[in-house]
Amino acid sequence: MTDQEILDKRVHPYRDDLAASYLRGKVTAARFIDGVPCQIGAGFATLKEEPGYEARQASELLHGEAFTVLEEHDGWAWGQNGTDGYVGWLRVEALDADPVPPTHRVTALRTLLYPGPDLKLPFVDILPMGALVAVAGEEGDWRQLAGGGWLHIRHVAPIGQKAADPVAVAERFVGTPYLWGGRTSIGIDCSGLVQVALLAAGINCPRDSDQQQAAIGTLVSSDGTGVAFQRGDLVFFPGHVGIMVDGVTLLHANAFHMEVVAEPLADVVARAGGKGISAVKRL
Incomplete structure (x- = not known):
């Protein structure tokens, strides 16, 4: 088995023709580059498996998250998310080429970005829970962002302030539509829900469920018995x-x-048939 077969391409940016510089010596590629540090400037952006509108969504990136661009092609950028290391393609217009260190995190399920400190103005974007922002000014109960726009103070908190209970965070998403690769209250998948909840509580969390099973908590049982x-x-x-x-x-x-949804675990196990519980991990 080669190194390239061992390294997970979901979180290691390498192809035959191009790879991140930090993978030099670990993978074989025609060239290695450092990449260009950017930041998600849109409220949230879809991360694709391939550079195309019809390509399957791999994940979503939230406003303010770091993204290192390794390649641009026909309006698409290939690179790596700074939060969980996920690799994929997104539209270049979703990126901000001048990253600003965040000072606050969105704590509401979603918040509206306004052009001024006035709730009667038409909003210009939607920022989901977990979005990172840099507050540059204030007026009353409003906070002005370094990149432009205003958020209400009740929807953000200093970046060092963490939720006490990740379950309480996850419960706020009840009724959110299921969306493969989703990480927001517009649509979310199983591992996205766990990741958003744990990150809100200050617990580092990978993107996918198999990664989470390997990395998070202490093993209580391998089958739930x-x-x-x-x-x-x-x-x-x-x-x-x-x-x-x-x-x-x-x-x-x-x-x-x-x-x-919140439902009896026994019902979930029954629906799983032969594919029962593979692990129970305790935070």
């Missing part, structure tokens, strides 16, 4: 993850209900 489930336990299935609300209820974004 005999576990006294607790609030906050992460329950993994092949290709799926949810978070326990209490000893019997699993909160998860799923394609069965096509939304985020």
Whole structure:
């Protein structure tokens, strides 16, 4: 097995023709580059597996997240997300080439960006929970962003302020439509829900459920047998993850209900058939 087969291309930016400089010596590529540091300037942006509108969504990037551009091609940029290392393509117009260190994080499910400190003005963008912003000024209950626009103070918090309970964060997403690759209250997938909730609580979290199973928490059980489930336990299935609300209820974004729901864990296990619980991890 070669190094290139070992390294996960979801989080290691390399191809036969191009790779990130930090992978020199680990992979084979025609050329290596440092890339250009940028930042997501749109409210949120779709990250594609391939450079095309019809390509499948791999993930979503949130306003203010760092993104290193390794290549631009026909209006598409290929690079790596600074939050979870995810690699993919996005539209160049979603990027800001002049990154500004964030000072605050959006704590509302979603907030509206206004052109001025007046709620009667038409909003210009939507920023989801977890979006990073740099506050440059204030007027009353409004905060002006360094990149332009105003947010209400009740929808943001200093970047060092963390949520006390990630489950409470996840519960706010109940009813959100299921969306493959989604990370916002407009649409979210199972691992996106867990990631957003844990990041809000200051817990580093990879993007996909298999990565989360490998990296987060302490293993309680490999099959769920005999576990006294607790609030906050992460329950993994092949290709799926949810978070326990209490000893019997699993909160998860799923394609069965096509939304985020809280339901008995026993019901989820029954639907899984032979693909039962693969791990229970405790934060």
